[in-house]
Each structure stands twice: as C-alpha cells, then as structure tokens.
Amino acid sequence: MRRHTFDTDCSSTPFFPLTQRDGVTHAATDACGGCSSDFIPHFNANSHSLVEKREKRGAKGEEYTSFAPQPPPACHSARSCPDKMPQTPPLTGMFGSSGYNKNFFQTEEEEYGGLYYHDSNLASGSLEALIQHLVPTVAYYPDRTYIFTFLLSSRLFIHPYELMSKVCHLCMDHQRLSDPQADKVRVRKIAPKILQLLTEWTETFPYDFRDERVMRSLKELTHRLSTGDELYRKTAQQMTQALIRKLTALGQYEEALAKISSTVTDRLTVLKNKPQSIQRDVLTVCSDPFTLAQQLTHIELERLSYIGPEEFVQAFLQKDHLDNEKTCFSNHKKASNLEAYVEWFNRLSYLVASEICIPAKKKHRARVIEFFIDVARECFNIGNFNSLMAIISGMNMSPVSRLKKTWGKVKTAKFDILEHQMDPSSNFYNYRTALRGATQRSITAHSSREKIVIPFFSLFIKDIYFLNEGCANRLPNGHVNFEKFWELAKQVSEFMTWKKVECPFERDRKILQYLLTAPVFTDDALYLASYESEGPENNMEKDRWKSLRCVGGRVRAHASLFVRVCHHSLVTAIQQLVTDNSCVIIRTDVRQLI
Secondary structure (H helix, E strand, C coil): CCCCCCCCCCCCCCCCCEEEECCEEEECCCCCCCCCCCCCCCCCCCCCEEEEEEEEECCCCEEEEEEEEECCCCCCCCCCCCCCCCCCCCHHHHCCCCCCCCCCCCHHHHHCCCEEEECCEEEEECHHHHHHHHCCECCECCCHHHHHHHHHHHHHCCCHHHHHHHHHHHHHHHCCCCCCCCCHHHHHHHHHHHHHHHHHHHHHCHHHHHCHHHHHHHHHHHHHHHCCCHHHHHHHHHHHHHHHHHHHHHHHHHHHHHHHHHHHHHHHHHHHHCHHHHHCCHHHHCCCHHHHHHHHHHHHHHHHHCCCCHHHHHCCCCCCCCCCCCCCCCCCCCCHHHHHHHHHHHHHHHHHHHHHHCCCCHHHHHHHHHHHHHHHHHHHHHCEHHHHHHHHHHHCCHHHHCCHHHHCCCCCHHHHHHHHHCCCHHHHHHHHHHHHHHHHHHHCCCCHHHHCCECCHHHHHHHHHHHHHHCCCECCCCCEEHHHHHHHHHHHHHHHHHHCCCCCCCCCHHHHHHHHHCCEECHHHHHHHHHHHCCCCCHHHHHHHHHHHHHHCCHHHCHHHEECCCCCCHHHHHHHHHHCCCCCCCCCCHHHCC
C-alpha cells in the first residue's frame, strides 16, 4: 500500500496540519508572514517562532492551516521587582535548552554549606541545605525555577507536611518572626517574600494542602506574618481563598468522575436486560468529524488541567536504597488524576474499536472507519495528539485490522498519512517534530485555538520514566542529584503550560455524555464481533471463535462483554511501553497504585 509522507524537516516547518486539495490529502506547507506581538519565553531561546495563516484553496474553498518559521520578536526582560511583592518570570521561560537555569546561580552563593555547583549551576546538595536555599531572607529570594524544581522533587525525600514544617521553622526562628518584639522594619522586608513563596507553592502544588498538617502550618505562618499589617493580611487571605477554590474544584471533579463511572455501571445493567439498546452508535450522536474532535479536546483539556505536577514524581516513586526510612509516599495521595487521564485514553481506543465492530453491514463499518479517520485528522490539526493516537490505536487493534473486506472499501490515503505522522520508529521522530511545531505555534498564538497542545500522553510519561530510571536520586555521597531534577522540572513545566489552556470550543453535552459513558467491548467481545462480521480465515481464528462462542454466546446478546478498560498498574504498563516501542494501550487500576 502506498504511503504518503510529510516533509518533516524540523528546521523549517515542523508542524503540518492535513489539508484537502484536489481530492487528495496533503500536508500544508505554504509559507506565510507576520508574527505575534506577545512573545512568551520558551525553553529553547534560539528556536524560531511559527505563525499561522488561513487561506482558501480548492474548488470548494476548503480552509487549511499553513506554517512557516519566523524570527522571534524582541521581548522585554522577564524579571520585574515591585516594591511590595517580589515577582518571578513565567516558569518555562527560565529553563535553558539543557534544563539548567543559566541566569540565576552565582559563584558567591557557594557560601551555602552543603551545596555544590557546576559551571555556576546547582548540581547537588544535602537535603537540609536545599531546604535552607528555598527559604527567603531579607536580602535573598529564590528563583522560581529553583522553587518549582525543589518542591517537585523534594517529595522523594521528605513529606510535604514535613517540608512545610521546616520552612515555617526557618522563617519563624531564623528570621526571628516568632519574637513579639521583632523589628517591624525587618518584618516588613521579609514578609512579602515569604508570602510570595507560599503563594507559588499553593498555586503550583495545591494538592499538597489537602493534608491538614500542611494547611495548619500554612495558617500559622500567614497569621504571624499578617499580624498588625492590613496589606499582608489581605494578601494572605487572597492566597488562602484561591487555594480553597482550587481544592473545591478538585473535589467537584472527583465527584464528576465518580458519577460518570456510576452512569457507565447503570448502563451496563440496562444492557443486560435490554440488549437491543446497543443500536445507538456514534454517527447517530454526531456525524461531523470536526465537532467530535472539538468535544474530544474538551475532555482532554479538562482531564489534563487536574493533573498535579507532583503526580509525575509519585507515579514512579520507589524506595531509594540510601534511605533507611519507608518511602515518603507510603500513605500519600498517589497519581489518581494522572491515572484517570490514562484510563480515558484506553476508553477512547476501545470505544473506536467497538464502534467499528458493532455494525453488521460491511458498508456501515467502512463508513465508521472513514469517519474516525476524519476525526483523527481534525485532532491533528487542533494539536490534540492524545486523541489522535487513541483513535489510531483503536483502529489498529487486531479485531479491527483483520477486517480486510471492510478495509477494502475504505479510502486509506489519509489514514496512511496519520500513521506515518505517529510512526514509532526513531523514537517517534515524526510525532516529536510535529509536537515541536505545535508548541511553537502556541508560543506566538493569536487565539486560544492556536494555543492548544495536547501531547501523546503515554509517550510523555515514558520519557519521564526513562529520565527517572536512568539517573539516581542521590549521589554516592548521599547528596540529592539536582542535575537530574533540573531536567525533570524542565519536562514537567512544559506540561504545566499545556494544561493551562482553556478549551475555546462550545460544549455539546449530548456528545460528551456519549463519549464518556457509552459502554465498550472487552477484547474477547471485540474478537467475537469481528469474527461474526468477517469469518475466521485460519485454524487459529476458527478455534478462538468457537471458544468465544461457547463462553460468551453472540456478542450482541450478552451485555456482560462490555467493560471499562481498567487493568494493571501504571508502572507495569510503562515498562511494557518501554520494552515495546509500538503504540501500547496503558491499562491502569486505581486500586493497584504503587
């Protein structure tokens, strides 16, 4: 079968949305001009920005997107220092291409005992020294890259509530804030910096404050800082209110997920009693690929937004051989939001496969395949690579791919392009090039639609897994290996930028409800439906078909063959992805977390 390929030279145009011209699918590569007036600093300061241009082409006036590299516009200094509150620049703008902060660490800071620098970059240090480096003084405020990196990685060595307790101790005792007779001038100098540190902590790692011990220490410290000063009292109050709003939203999100799970269970019960209710399919709910791609993007961005950065650390947490104590997260909240997102990928893949296998007529199955190919293309153009890969995964499942007569009626040119773009060879080179292009587009975005970047999440986790497994948390002398955590923070901070984008598309409750709650087939049910649609071709398939019919009967009469996808532990699945560089569906179970 002939394959269409992209011209994916990342030095020129790394992100090419698919277009329809003259009845053939192409990659849009036309050059265009213009640049954004709002420049957001990015990891690679030397990279070119991309701008987007809409053109009309073809007899029917199809709209497509084209990109071309542009020099980055000049930007003002990212650092500003108002008198009252210290400010820090956007997080992603502070990391260099190597992962280190190239502007912050100075040689004179080596006077801090227990900290070691390499080429003016913090390379390692004792845990106590790193904690002291986090706490502001009258003359010093830590850089935001250090705050984020240390708060992200410290949980490998110390509980957040213990860290907060130590920070409070250093602030209250070392800065003499616990003394009622403390110099008010000194308090006025240090209070804004401590409040800023606490604000950054509560904004970036709000889930730490679900622990009452952390919240208690926060209240004690802010009460001491705000005593007798109305400005600081208001600042502390605003910070606390913002934190409570975030935690309330998280609670509501978790309740919504539980309700969705309950709805799916209820629908399974109905199917057991009324198997004919399976007749509804995705095309009856939404026949427009662009609309469905938009609704998939709604789900993706919502679930991304609730993943805390600390979950990437907690997902792979293992006991350090240099630590004698129990692992820090033996009784901590694990990576439940990350797992919910991975489970969504599984669900979408199985939903696609189920929708294809359910129709009895070959013509209908071919129409469903072509519909999902168009949906995947629209996801690619939007920048929703996770839904794109989930759809490709569903169509590449064996029960679907074996339907040769059905695929014979499908125009596969567009699907070939999408498969090539997500080809796992060379460590997903084509996809990574497209991702860089989408990221550059988001930097110079003129609209919220252009800001959307949703990575193929399983591969993103795989990259973090490799980093975690390839480098030790501690050096032989017992110091924390901070070089490793600079790189980890660099990767996670880019994710933090992506997850903050608000979905610009209008919500369709009916479509969203279907995507989230429609029952899907198990692996056995998919095979049985596939064999019923197109009979077994060899002895192995015939034996399996007989076995499945004896166990489950006809798939359309047995609703018990519908399940939610929820199996092995996350780390086990990631290890499978690492050893098999193909498109792997990650199966997780919230009851089997590490």
